[in-house]
Structure formats: structure tokens, C-alpha cells
Amino acid sequence: MTGDHRTTALLLFGLFVAVTLGITTWVSRHRQGSPEEFYAGGRLFSPMENGFALAGDYMSAASFLGISGLICLVGYDGMLYSVGFLVAWLVVLFLVAELVRNCGRFTLADVVAARMRERPVRIAAGTSSVTVSVLYLVAQMVGAGSLVALLLGGTGEAAQAWTVVGVGVLMVIYVSLGGMRATTWIQIVKAVLLLGGTVMLTVLVLLRFHGDLNHLLHTAAGRSGHGDAFLAPGLAYGADWTARFDFISLGLALVLGTAGLPHILSRFYTVPTARAARRSVVWSIGLIGGFYLMTIVLGFGAAALIGPDAVRASHASGNTAVPLLALHLGGGAGTTGGTVLFAVVAAIAFATILAVVAGITLASSASVAHDLYASLRRRGGKPRGEVAVARIAAVGIGLLAIALGLLARDLNVAFLVGLAFAVAASANLPVLLYSLFWRGFTTRGAVWSVYGGLVPAVVLVLLSPVVSGGPASLFPGVDFQLFPLQNPGLVSIPLGFLAGWLGTVTSAEVPDEARHAETEVRSLTGAGAV
Numbered sequence: 176m177t178g179d180h181r182t183t184a185l186l187l188f189g190l191f192v193a194v195t196l197g198i199t200t201w202v203s204r205h206r207q208g209s210p211e212e213f214y215a216g217g218r219l220f221s222p223m224e225n226g227f228a229l230a231g232d233y234m235s236a237a238s239f240l241g242i243s244g245l246i247c248l249v250g251y252d253g254m255l256y257s258v259g260f261l262v263a264w265l266v267v268l269f270l271v272a273e274l275v276r277n278c279g280r281f282t283l284a285d286v287v288a289a290r291m292r293e294r295p296v297r298i299a300a301g302t303s304s305v306t307v308s309v310l311y312l313v314a315q316m317v318g319a320g321s322l323v324a325l326l327l328g329g330t331g332e333a334a335q336a337w338t339v340v341g342v343g344v345l346m347v348i349y350v351s352l353g354g355m356r357a358t359t360w361i362q363i364v365k366a367v368l369l370l371g372g373t374v375m376l377t378v379l380v381l382l383r384f385h386g387d388l389n390h391l392l393h394t395a396a397g398r399s400g401h402g403d404a405f406l407a408p409g410l411a412y413g414a415d416w417t418a419r420f421d422f423i424s425l426g427l428a429l430v431l432g433t434a435g436l437p438h439i440l441s442r443f444y445t446v447p448t449a450r451a452a453r454r455s456v457v458w459s460i461g462l463i464g465g466f467y468l469m470t471i472v473l474g475f476g477a478a479a480l481i482g483p484d485a486v487r488a489s490h491a492s493g494n495t496a497v498p499l500l501a502l503h504l505g506g507g508a509g510t511t512g513g514t515v516l517f518a519v520v521a522a523i524a525f526a527t528i529l530a531v532v533a534g535i536t537l538a539s540s541a542s543v544a545h546d547l548y549a550s551l552r553r554r555g556g557k558p559r560g561e562v563a564v565a566r567i568a569a570v571g572i573g574l575l576a577i578a579l580g581l582l583a584r585d586l587n588v589a590f591l592v593g594l595a596f597a598v599a600a601s602a603n604l605p606v607l608l609y610s611l612f613w614r615g616f617t618t619r620g621a622v623w624s625v626y627g628g629l630v631p632a633v634v635l636v637l638l639s640p641v642v643s644g645g646p647a648s649l650f651p652g653v654d655f656q657l658f659p660l661q662n663p664g665l666v667s668i669p670l671g672f673l674a675g676w677l678g679t680v681t682s683a684e685v686p687d688e689a690r691h692a693e694t695e696v697r698s699l700t701g702a703g704a705v
């Protein structure tokens with residue numbers, strides 16, 4: 176990239192960072208000492224505000240950079256991410272949002288522990304939540320590194336490393352000083368910027384093809400090198416039965432994983448009532464739905480105007496397709512229009528990453544402090560001490576995410592998020608649904624459900640082609656691959672449900688009918704909800 180690109184984009188980066196740090200500083204002047212204020216922003220946000228924040232929390236680097244890149248490289252099969260991410264919100268709307276808001280206070284473990292023995296359940300759910308959050312954070316770090324490496328050209332690897340470190344430092348500052356209130360406003364600002372930038376690029380792509388989607392698709396297919404196969408299922412997931420099972424596994428993970436993501440569940444506690452939580456989801460579905468439809472246009476637009484080979488030459492996994500598309504639409508390298516449009520899109524993508532990592536870090540630090548620390552160390556400790564632990568946990572999680580982000584910097588960010596969704600669907604969703612809807616569910620069933628999904632999901636990822644056994648693996652020089660699928664969801668999600676059932680039917684514990692009845696009434700009516 177030219178010096179003009181670097182200067183303009185870095186100025187816009189700096190402007191957004193300055194604005195978000197200003198928001199954080201302003202919010203930090205308000206009282207942040209109570210858990211309710213730090214974790215839930217005082218429960219003062221309106222459904223519209225929370226809907227925009229939910230959209231901002233969900234529309235991550237995987238959405239803006241990764242999905243469009245995959246569609247550019249593999250065509251039709253890349254759209255699975257757009258469809259899966261959107262359809263997942265129907266599960267959230269109809270099965271989770273209102274009930275979670277009524278049953279919990281700050282975390283997933285609150286919902287499960289409402290009718291179980293708290294200590295083992297909180298330890299299990301807290302461990303799972305932190306694992307999912309760290310996997311999701313790694314994807315955002317990789318997206319940030321890819322973006323800035325493209326911007327700075329020849330100093331790519333060093334730029335990636337320093338960007339990952341910088342994002343980690345900023346997310347710790349946002350969470351430690353501002354808590355949920357600052358994080359929410361950062362996500363709202365980011366959602367508006369991202370939607371505005373996506374609309375602008377989509378309109379420019381459609382204008383280039385005079386609004387003719389058929390022309391756009393066939394141009395993309397012609398330039399892809401695959402012909403009509405680019406527009407049909409099977410290019411990425413149809414080569415053999417292993418690829419087809421991978422397709423099913425990824426689809427299950429995307430559709431079921433959203434309802435188990437800790438940073439999404441925690442957003443339902445920032446509104447005053449369950450009705451507001453449901454209306455928040457309706458707002459977010461509208462915003463997210465429009466966004467994912469536009470990512471399809473951007474992906475095929477990049478294939479048609481830039482070409483998969485050029486995108487792959489910039490980044491092997493396609494993470495830079497959208498910034499390159501913006502550069503082309505603005506007039507190309509060296510032009511004022513190209514420089515400005517590239518810089519704007521790069522800054523929006525960077526803003527996207529910063530906002531999402533703030534939300535994920537807050538959710539994971541809440542799990543550490545509210546669930547793990549409170550259970551293992553200081554049962555009955557003062558609330559203010561819990562908030563202090565959450566701030567310290569944010570630092571530790573930031574350091575871990577930085578280390579893993581440096582390790583996985585060459586993988587596609589949408590693919591990395593797919594792994595996080597698989598773990599969330601395997602470990603968190605089964606225990607959440609059993610707790611809400613199964614009267615006979617027991618503490619052993621809850622613990623077995625979490626670990627029965629979490630451990631297989633993580634182990635299968637470690638033994639998959641993602642980690643070893645191929646040129647695109649994390650460790651290409653070694654081969655300890657035993658599991659053929661890249662996404663473990665097809666195996667680990669059923670195991671999570673099976674383990675919960677098996678733990679319950681083999682347990683000698685007699686379910687507390689009174690506690691279940693109380694939880695059921697509370698979840699359905701909101702009576703007694705915090």
C-alpha cells in the first residue's frame with residue numbers, strides 16, 4: 176500500500192480509538208463498583224440500544240472480512256456462513272432470550288445454578304464460557320493482524336504481531352475502565368459505522384453491474400476459474416464424504432452455537448425486562464439480516480472485480496477481500512478515491528474488531544470472577560472484590576488471546592469463529608436447554624453435559640486437520656491428525672446432549688420440584704427476576 180493509504184487509514188484508526196477511549200473515560204467517571212453496573216450497565220439500556228449493541232457484538236471480523244473472503248474464494252459454499260449466522264437468531268429469539276433474562280443475573284451459570292448445586296455447575300459453565308470466549312477472541316485478533324498487514328505491505332509479519340498486541344491492550348482498557356456501559360456504547364457506534372460502510376460498498380458494487388445480479392454472479396463465476404461450479408454447492412464441501420460431513424457439522428455449529436455464546440447471552444441482562452430482551456433480538460435480527468445479505472454481494476463482487484487469485488495472493492484465506500474491493504471501487508491503487516475508500520473500510524473493520532473483542536473480554540472476565548473465582552476462592556466475598564477480580568481476569572484473558580492470535584494468524588477468521596460456535600453449541604447449549612425445559616435435570620447431568628460437549632469439541636479440534644497434517648494447518652510440519660473433519664460439531668454437539676441425559680438418569684439426586692417450579696414460573700413470567 177502507498178504512503179497515502181497508510182496515513183489516511185491510520186488517522187481514521189486513531190480517530191476511532193480516540194472516540195472509544197473518550198467514551199470509556201467518560202463512563203469510568205460513573206460508579207463502576209457494583210457487579211450490576213460493571214457486568215450489566217445498570218440494566219438501563221432500551222431495546223433499540225441493546226439491539227444495535229447485539230448487532231455490533233455479533234457482526235465481527237468473521238462477518239465483515241472472513242465471510243466475504245470465503246464467498247470470493249469458494250462461491251456458493253461460502254454463503255453457508257451468512258445463512259447459518261442469520262438463522263441462528265431464530266433459536267435465540269424463540270428459545271433463549273426471554274427465558275435467560277428472567278432466570279439469570281450476569282452469566283450463563285446463573286441460569287443453570289438456579290435449580291442445581293451451585294459450585295460444580297458454576298465451575299463447569301465458567302470454564303466452558305472462558306474457552307469459547309478465547310477461541311472467539313483469537314479470530315478477532317487474526318482479523319486485525321490481516322487488515323494491518325495489508326495496509327503496511329512489506330512489514331506484514333511485524334505489523335500483524337504488533338497489531339494483535341495493540342488490540343489486546345485496548346480491549347483490556349475498555350473492559351477494565353468502562354465495564355458494560357462503555358462496551359455497549361462502543362458497540363452501538365461500531366454497528367452504525369459497519370452498516371453504513373457495508374451499504375456504501377454494496378451500492379457501489381451493484382452500480383458497477385447496473386443492478387444486474389445475474390451479470391454479477393456470472394462474471395464472478397467466469398473469473399473464479401471454476402465456471403458454473405462456483406455458483407453451485409460442492410466446491411468446498413462436496414469433494415468427498417468427509418467434506419460433506421464437514422458441511423453438515425459446520426451448519427449445525429453455526430445455527431446452534433449463537434444461543435450458547437457467553438457475550439451474546441450477557442447482553443440480555445443489560446435491559447430492564449424480558450420483554451425488552453425479546454424486542455432487542457427483533458431489532459438485532461433486522462440489522463444482522465440486512466448485513467449478511469450484503470456480505471453475499473460483497474463476496475461475489477470481490478470475485479468478479481478483483482478475482483480469487485489476486486485475493487488469495489494478498490491473504491491465503493481471503494481475509495483481505497473486502498479492503499481490496501474497496502480499493503478497486505474507489506479507483507484503484509494510487510488514486511485519491513481508492514485511498515480514501517480503502518482507508519474508510521479498513522478503519523471500519525478495525526472498529527469492528529475492537530468493539531467485538533471488548534464484549535467478549537467482558538463476558539469471559541465476568542465468568543472468571545462471578546463463576547470460577549466466587550466458587551473456588553471466596554464464597555460469600557464482597558461484591559466489590561468480585562469486580563476487581565474481573566478487571567484482573569480481563570488482563571489475563573487479553574494476554575492469552577494475544578498469544579493464540581499470533582499463533583493462528585494465517586487462518587480464515589470466519590473458519591476460526593466456526594470452531595468457537597461448535598464449542599459453544601456442544602458445551603453451553605445442551606445444559607442451557609436442559610435446565611430451562613427438563614424438569615428431571617440434575618446437577619450431575621449439568622456438569623456432565625458441559626464437560627461432555629466441551630472436552631470432545633476441544634480434543635477433536637486438536638486432532639483435526641486444523642492443527643496438523645496439512646500445509647494450511649497451524650503446525651504443518653507435524654502430523655497427529657486422527658479426526659478427519661475440520662469442524663467437530665457433528666460429533667461433539669450430540670455428545671453434549673447425550674452426556675447431560677446420561678448424567679441425569681444415572682444420578683441418585685432427587686430433583687427439587689419446588690425449585691424447578693419456581694424457576695419455571697420465573698422464566699415464563701418474569702416474576703422475581705432481578
